[in-house]
Amino acid sequence: MSIIDCKHLSVSYEGRTIVSDVSFSISAGDYLCIVGENGSGKTTLMRTLLGLKKPDKGEVLFSDGCSVGKASDASHKWVHKIGYLPQKSNLQKDFPASVMEIVLSGTLNDNGLFYTKKEKKKAISAMESLGILDIRKRSFMELSGGQQQRVLLARALCATEDILFLDEPVAGLDPKVTQDMYEMIKTLNEIGITIVMISHDIEAALEYSNHILHLNKDMDFFGTTEEYKKTELCEHYLCHIPDHLHHDDDCEICKERSHV
Amino acid sequence: MFRIIAEMLSYPFLVRALICGILLSVSASLLGVSLVLKRYSMIGDGLSHVGFGALAIATAFHWAPLAVSIPIVVIAAFLLLRLNENTRIKGDAAIALISTGALAIGILIVSLTTGVNIDIYNYMFGSVLAIDKTSFWISIVVCIVIIVLFFLFYNRIFAVTFDEDFTKATQAKSGGINLLIALLTAVIIVLGMRLMGALLISALIIFPALSSMRVFKSYKRVTISSAIISVICFVVGIFCSYTLSTPVGATVVVTNIIAFLIFFIIGKIRIRKEP
Numbered sequence: 001m002s003i004i005d006c007k008h009l010s011v012s013y014e015g016r017t018i019v020s021d022v023s024f025s026i027s028a029g030d031y032l033c034i035v036g037e038n039g040s041g042k043t044t045l046m047r048t049l050l051g052l053k054k055p056d057k058g059e060v061l062f063s064d065g066c067s068v069g070k071a072s073d074a075s076h077k078w079v080h081k082i083g084y085l086p087q088k089s090n091l092q093k094d095f096p097a098s099v100m101e102i103v104l105s106g107t108l109n110d111n112g113l114f115y116t117k118k119e120k121k122k123a124i125s126a127m128e129s130l131g132i133l134d135i136r137k138r139s140f141m142e143l144s145g146g147q148q149q150r151v152l153l154a155r156a157l158c159a160t161e162d163i164l165f166l167d168e169p170v171a172g173l174d175p176k177v178t179q180d181m182y183e184m185i186k187t188l189n190e191i192g193i194t195i196v197m198i199s200h201d202i203e204a205a206l207e208y209s210n211h212i213l214h215l216n217k218d219m220d221f222f223g224t225t226e227e228y229k230k231t232e233l234c235e236h237y238l239c240h241i242p243d244h245l246h247h248d249d250d251c252e253i254c255k256e257r258s259h260v
Numbered sequence: 261m262f263r264i265i266a267e268m269l270s271y272p273f274l275v276r277a278l279i280c281g282i283l284l285s286v287s288a289s290l291l292g293v294s295l296v297l298k299r300y301s302m303i304g305d306g307l308s309h310v311g312f313g314a315l316a317i318a319t320a321f322h323w324a325p326l327a328v329s330i331p332i333v334v335i336a337a338f339l340l341l342r343l344n345e346n347t348r349i350k351g352d353a354a355i356a357l358i359s360t361g362a363l364a365i366g367i368l369i370v371s372l373t374t375g376v377n378i379d380i381y382n383y384m385f386g387s388v389l390a391i392d393k394t395s396f397w398i399s400i401v402v403c404i405v406i407i408v409l410f411f412l413f414y415n416r417i418f419a420v421t422f423d424e425d426f427t428k429a430t431q432a433k434s435g436g437i438n439l440l441i442a443l444l445t446a447v448i449i450v451l452g453m454r455l456m457g458a459l460l461i462s463a464l465i466i467f468p469a470l471s472s473m474r475v476f477k478s479y480k481r482v483t484i485s486s487a488i489i490s491v492i493c494f495v496v497g498i499f500c501s502y503t504l505s506t507p508v509g510a511t512v513v514v515t516n517i518i519a520f521l522i523f524f525i526i527g528k529i530r531i532r533k534e535p
């Protein structure tokens with residue numbers, strides 16, 4: 001059963017169309033990766049799904065009856081509990097906030113004003129599973145990029161019960177932490193949380209996801225990962241196409257492949 | 261010194277100004293943390309000028325000052341918030357336009373009608389005499405409401421201030437928080453303006469938060485410390501203003517500047533010690 005149905009979605013910034021006519025659907029328990037070059041509108045699409053940006057055309061239907069569309073209000077009522085890890089990020093440099101304060105803020109649901117024992121437990125277990133429990137009293141802004149990313153993921157975990165939206169979760173992380181992050185997300189998916197992830201890392205996308213959406217202003221591909229692997233698009237994206245920003249002459253993957 | 265304090269407390273208007281000022285300082289500084297962090301400081305400044313314009317008009321036409329200016333400033337707050345969210349219009353330029361515009365209109369109306377009298381002078385630079393019995397009780401009630409609302413919504417205000425997108429995306433009722441902040445700010449500015457002066461009231465909002473952020477690194481500590489700094493600076497300020505016969509508003513702002521410098525230095529020393 002599909003949990004999100006996206007129909008003929010078009011989104012623009014200041015009259016410039018960024019995403020046009022994108023349709024796809026996500027079923028409960030899916031692991032969808034959105035891939036595409038820089039500036040192809042992945043973040044814009046995700047922000048539209050989240051109701052942060054109004055689409056010009058088309059609509060997004062959620063299985064709980066919510067919709068994001070031109071007519072509806074951008075801030076609507078979620079029944080699904082969703083988590084969100086924004087793209088690395090426009091947060092302010094000098095914001096005074098401890099790790100604990102930030103992670104706890106993920107547990108605020110629609111009714112509560114104060115944190116009860118239950119919320120605190122949830123925050124602590126999220127921090128524990130990401131290995132940041134020992135830095136919970138530190139100031140967020142003094143942490144390294146990888147630590148900050150894990151704090152924001154912990155906050156997203158506190159908010160999520162059904163769907164987790166991740167915008168380039170591994171950007172700027174070292175390989176070891178990246179691997180941990182992927183394993184972590186995989187575990188979440190295995191316990192039934194639907195994952196929607198934007199990634200530059202096509203190899204990881206192919207390894208972990210079960211559906212791929214390839215964006216390039218309009219939709220180039222949507223289907224299962226197995227089907228995607230057979231397309232030319234995938235081959236091109238992995239290698240040799242000079243106008244794909246990430247696969248130029250300096251690209252490690254491309255070098256490796258051309259040597260083989 | 262105790263003699264001077266006893267002397268001050270024997271004047272009912274000074275006691276009123278003191279109590280009112282303390283409550284105003286607490287509410288202004290609590291809101292200030294959010295405003296500074298959301299880069300809304302300029303909105304506070306813009307609103308105080310709008311407030312001046314509104315008060316000037318009310319005085320010229322002999323209308324009740326608070327009843328006229330609170331709604332006008334609240335509407336201006338919503339407008340400025342909208343402008344700030346709209347990426348196409350340069351937010352800061354729009355604020356400058358509105359605030360200088362309101363100031364100019366206010367001054368024009370005043371000079372065409374009553375002329376620059378003592379009321380107008382007081383609106384610009386503040387006066388301890390401004391707090392009569394009615395406005396005293398209004399201020400007390402409103403400040404207490406603001407402080408209670410702040411504590412009720414503390415966690416949500418933090419969430420929206422830290423990361424508005426995340427909060428909007430994951431929580432249904434986040435939209436109201438920005439409006440709440442704008443509304444409370446507008447009310448505080450109008451109330452505080454008569455004591456502190458239209459030109460100085462935004463200092464009461466901005467300075468304590470900025471000082472606290474030099475030293476403290478968690479939101480809770482910054483909030484608590486802002487409230488404490490703000491009250492201490494106000495009390496010291498009003499005491500100095502009485503002994504030196506200087507205007508309250510300016511004196512309180514100067515004590516806040518001194519507090520900022522002290523916290524700035526403490527912050528620098530801390531950073532040097534840590535690594």
Ligand SMILES: Nc1ncnc2c1ncn2[C@@H]1O[C@H](COP(=O)(O)OP(=O)(O)O)[C@@H](O)[C@H]1O
Pocket residue numbers: 013014018036037038039040041042043044045
């Ligand atoms: N707030 C904005 N205002 C105007 N244009 C924007 C804004 N955000 C993104 N864009 C434009 O939209 C395009 C797609 O951006 P984005 O969705 O961030 O791409 P991606 O995440 O795939 O790298 C870019 O060309 C970018 O310049």
Ligand SMILES: [Mg+2]
Pocket residue numbers: 042043044087167
């Ligand atoms: Mg992006």
